[in-house]
Amino acid sequence: xxxxxxxxxxxxxxxxxxxxxxxxxxxxxxxxxxxxxxxxxxxxxxxxxxxxxxxxxxxxxxxxxxxxxxxxxxxxxxxxxxxxxxxxxxxxxxxxxxxxxxxxxxxxxxxxxxxxxxxxxxxxxxxxxxxxxxxxxxxxxxxxxxxxxxxxxxxxxxxxxxxxxxxxxxxxxxxxxxxxxxxxxxxxxxxxxxxxxxxxxxxxxxxxxxxxxxxxxxxxxxxxxxxxxxxxxxxxxxxxxxxxxxxxxxxxxxxxxxxxxxxxxxxxxxxxxxxxxxxxxxxxxxxxxxxxxxxxxxxxxxxxxxxxxxxxxxxxxxxxxxxxxxxxxxxxxxxxxxxxxxxxxxxxxxxxxxxxxxxxxxxxxxxxxxxxxxxxxxxxxxxxxxxxxxxxxxxxxxxxxxxxxxxxxxxxxxxxxxxxxxxxxxxxxxxxxxxxxxxxxxxxxxxxxxxxxxxxxxxxxxxxxxxxxxxxxxxxxxxxxxxxxxxxxxxxxxxxxxxxxxxxxxxxxxxxxxxxxxxxxxxxxxxxxxxxxxx
Numbered sequence: 001x002x003x004x005x006x007x008x009x010x011x012x013x014x015x016x017x018x019x020x021x022x023x024x025x026x027x028x029x030x031x032x033x034x035x036x037x038x039x040x041x042x043x044x045x046x047x048x049x050x051x052x053x054x055x056x057x058x059x060x061x062x063x064x065x066x067x068x069x070x071x072x073x074x075x076x077x078x079x080x081x082x083x084x085x086x087x088x089x090x091x092x093x094x095x096x097x098x099x100x101x102x103x104x105x106x107x108x109x110x111x112x113x114x115x116x117x118x119x120x121x122x123x124x125x126x127x128x129x130x131x132x133x134x135x136x137x138x139x140x141x142x143x144x145x146x147x148x149x150x151x152x153x154x155x156x157x158x159x160x161x162x163x164x165x166x167x168x169x170x171x172x173x174x175x176x177x178x179x180x181x182x183x184x185x186x187x188x189x190x191x192x193x194x195x196x197x198x199x200x201x202x203x204x205x206x207x208x209x210x211x212x213x214x215x216x217x218x219x220x221x222x223x224x225x226x227x228x229x230x231x232x233x234x235x236x237x238x239x240x241x242x243x244x245x246x247x248x249x250x251x252x253x254x255x256x257x258x259x260x261x262x263x264x265x266x267x268x269x270x271x272x273x274x275x276x277x278x279x280x281x282x283x284x285x286x287x288x289x290x291x292x293x294x295x296x297x298x299x300x301x302x303x304x305x306x307x308x309x310x311x312x313x314x315x316x317x318x319x320x321x322x323x324x325x326x327x328x329x330x331x332x333x334x335x336x337x338x339x340x341x342x343x344x345x346x347x348x349x350x351x352x353x354x355x356x357x358x359x360x361x362x363x364x365x366x367x368x369x370x371x372x373x374x375x376x377x378x379x380x381x382x383x384x385x386x387x388x389x390x391x392x393x394x395x396x397x398x399x400x401x402x403x404x405x406x407x408x409x410x411x412x413x414x415x416x417x418x419x420x421x422x423x424x425x426x427x428x429x430x431x432x433x434x435x436x437x438x439x440x441x442x443x444x445x446x447x448x449x450x451x452x453x454x455x456x457x458x459x460x461x462x463x464x465x466x467x468x469x470x471x472x473x474x475x476x477x478x479x480x481x482x483x484x485x486x487x488x489x490x491x492x493x494x495x496x497x498x499x500x501x502x503x504x505x506x507x508x509x510x511x512x513x514x515x516x517x518x519x520x521x522x523x524x525x526x527x528x529x530x531x532x533x534x535x
Contacts, residue, residue, distance in 0.1 A: 027090040030060070033100045033114075040103040043115060047122045054098055054123050055116045060087035063161060063171055066134045068273035073111065073126040075266065075273075077163040080131040080482060083108060102127070109488035131487040133215055134161045135225075135279065136268040137178065144191075144269040153179045158197060160265075162215055174199060174210045181224065182407075187421040190275060190497045193225040194282075215263040218281050226262060226278040230416065230423040231409050232501040233512045234484055234493070235477075238262045238278045240373050240408035242476060247467025248365040249404075253395055256289045258362070258404050264483040266492070275493040276484065283404055285326045288391045298328050301336035305388040325389075339392055343401055344439065359400050364459040366403040367442040371435045372468075372523055374428055377410035383438025403440070413515055423501055426511075430518035433526045453530050460527045464520070473516060481509040 035043070058065045058074055061084060065074045078084060085106045091098070096118050104112040111128045138157040160172040176197040180186070198221065199210040209221035228234040242261050249259035262280035266273070283302075285291070290300045302325040322340065324333055370379055378387045389404035410416045415427035436443055445452040466472065484490050485508045494502050503511060 027088055029086055030089050030102065030106065031086050033089060033102050034105065035101045035103060037103055040101055040115070043101050043117055044122055047117055047120060050121045050123050052123065054096075054118065054121070055091050055100075055125075057092040059090045060084075062088065062090070066136050066161070066268050067271050068268065069271045071126065071273065072124065073128050073273070075128045075130055075134055075268075076106070077130050077132060077134050077161055077266075078108065079163050079165040080108070080486070082165045083131075109486050111488070128488065128492065130266055130489060131163065132276075132483060132489055133163050133263065133265045133279075134268065135159070135265050135277070136271075138270060139178070144272060144274055151179075153177050156195070158195065160214060164216070167216070169212065169214075172212055172214065174212065176210070176221075188227070188229040188500075190227045190229040190500060192227045195223045195225065197221040197223070215265075215279060217261065217263065217279075218287075220281050220286070222282055222284070224262075224280045224282055225267065226280060226409075228276065228278065228409065229497065229500045230421065231414070232423075232425045232503045233509055234276055234490065235480055235509060235512055236411050236414065237407070237409040238264065238280075239476060239480060240375075240411055241280070241406070243373075243467065243473070244369055244405055246476075247463055247472075248362070248369060251361050251365070252359050252402060253400060254289055254393060254402075256287070258288060258391070258402055259283065260287065260406070264480070264487075264489070266487075266489050273492065273496055275496040276489040283325075283389050283406055288389075288393070288402070288404070290326070290391070290393070292328075296329075298326075298332045298336070299394055301339070301392040302326065303336070303340060303390045303392075305386050305390060307386050322390075336392065339399060340390065343392075359402055360455070361459065362402050363440060363442050364456060365463070366405065367437050367440050368456070368460055368463065368523075370405065370437050371433060372519060373408060373411040374413060374432065374435050374519070375405065375408055375411045376428070376435060377416060378405060378408065379435050379437045383436050383443065385437060385439050412512065412519070425501065425503075426515065430515055431522045433522060456530060457527055460523070464524070468520065470517065470520065473520075474513070477509055477513050477516070484509070 058067075060076050065076055067074050076087070087106075089100065091100070099117055100114060101117065102112065102114045106112070106127075106129050108129050108131060111126045114125055114127055115122045116125060117123070136159040138159070139154050142152070142154050154177060156176050156178050158172070158174045158176050162170050162172070164170075174197045176195055178193050178195050180191050181194040182192045197210040197212060198207050200207055211219045211221045213219040214223065226237055228237065231237070238261075241259060245257060245259035245261050249257050252258055260280055260283050262278035265277050265279050266275070267277045268274060281287070285302050288302055290298070290302055292298050304323045304325055306323055322337075324336060328336075369375075375387075379385055387405065387407040389406060391402040391404065393400050393402070410423070413426040413428045413430065415424045416422070417424070438444070442452060442456065446456075485505065490502075491505055493500070494505070
């Protein structure tokens with residue numbers, strides 16, 4: 001079935017691409033359209049300027065460019081490792097012979113002017129050269145800013161250009177739906193979204209999920225668009241998710257990737273540029289390997305802790321915000337709640353048998369990780385948690401509980417006012433190690449069991465020698481710096497959303513990188529002198 005879905009998707013993509021390259025049009029090399037500055041000025045001076053579009057489609061290397069009609073700006077996306085800076089250029093003629101003139105060479109991360117002209121008039125455009133994939137959402141019944149409410153679900157057409165030269169799916173087109181996600185999106189102009197891709201199999205009303213491995217991520221039909229509006233460097237959620245996944249996420253008894261990841265993109269909505277986003281997949285039952293048995297019942301569970309909790313007497317799904325992440329019969333849900341209550345009651349009543357049903361590394365990792373990144377929107381001052389997933393799975397040694405963090409945009413020194421959602425950059429000192437996840441056996445055992453200290457210290461040493469080493473972390477940060485800043489997307493996002501939170505663009509991620517290094521040095525000393533004293 002998956003192979004059939006892939007074939008169906010590929011046919012759609014090829015058909016869409018054929019539509020563009022099969023129409024009558026001129027095709028030249030970009031270098032053929034370069035003109036000297038004097039000639040460019042002469043072209044303009046001999047013609048009348050118009051604000052009417054005289055070019056409807058523009059393609060580089062046979063792929064359609066995305067267009068921002070508000071800025072009259074076309075977007076050319078290149079692979080930063082193998083950029084094609086002299087692409088073939090083709091366009092659709094409206095009947096009258098038209099020409100293109102570029103006064104500058106293509107340079108990555110910049111925008112260059114160009115003119116489209118006829119015998120009598122010309123139209124001025126810009127060409128932005130990005131190193132990021134591009135995504136266009138076409139929504140007939142909704143404008144990005146004025147037509148979306150928090151509860152609305154809208155039908156969309158989804159088009160994505162994957163700029164990687166080795167991509168198996170360079171141009172994706174699909175139908176789907178979209179809705180706003182996240183509590184913060186109701187406060188901000190720049191929204192976060194969830195997308196569901198679908199396809200019609202052509203046999204009556206046979207609508208199915210369209211599972212596509214977008215940007216080399218997992219093959220799926222459900223996708224997240226993270227906006228990073230309140231993060232001054234646009235890095236925290238993407239970086240933290242990747243850091244967790246690569247260093248801690250796969251180190252568990254089930255061999256699952258216990259986390260998620262994102263890729264940066266630039267988003268368009270109804271031919272209007274919407275800025276820098278990150279596309280990722282959700283943490284769901286598929287990700288943590290939960291499936292029903294042959295009778296359709298569930299013995300394994302995935303809960304999301306959406307609000308601060310749990311209460312002293314264990315989790316209450318309505319009060320504490322524990323939400324089961326798939327549809328199940330009430331008897332299955334009741335069993336999952338019972339197991340989760342038992343787990344939290346054991347935590348709150350004190351440790352009597354080591355780490356109980358926790359996977360040892362996962363319990364240590366989540367405690368260390370949240371402290372390292374200062375996840376104050378995940379762990380509050382009382383040590384209660386939210387923005388956390390809890391997986392319950394059966395194993396040969398009984399039930400195993402795994403924690404998975406998510407929604408980590410308020411981290412690495414930042415603080416958010418819960419009433420007006422204003423973010424304060426670097427509010428916390430890099431030496432602040434006060435974040436403490438108390439709903440975790442590690443924190444509870446620290447109060448009475450000296451052996452836990454050695455476990456913490458040994459695990460921390462392992463992490464620092466691997467995914468938490470300066471070299472590994474710098475490699476991640478450098479890659480994201482290229483995505484965010486070298487692509488030009490950061491400046492374009494500032495231009496689009498001037499009321500958002502931004503670092504000085506010339507600084508790139510240098511301030512963030514220094515803060516991360518200072519956190520690591522502070523954690524080194526904190527873990528070195530760690531004791532059962534929880535002061």
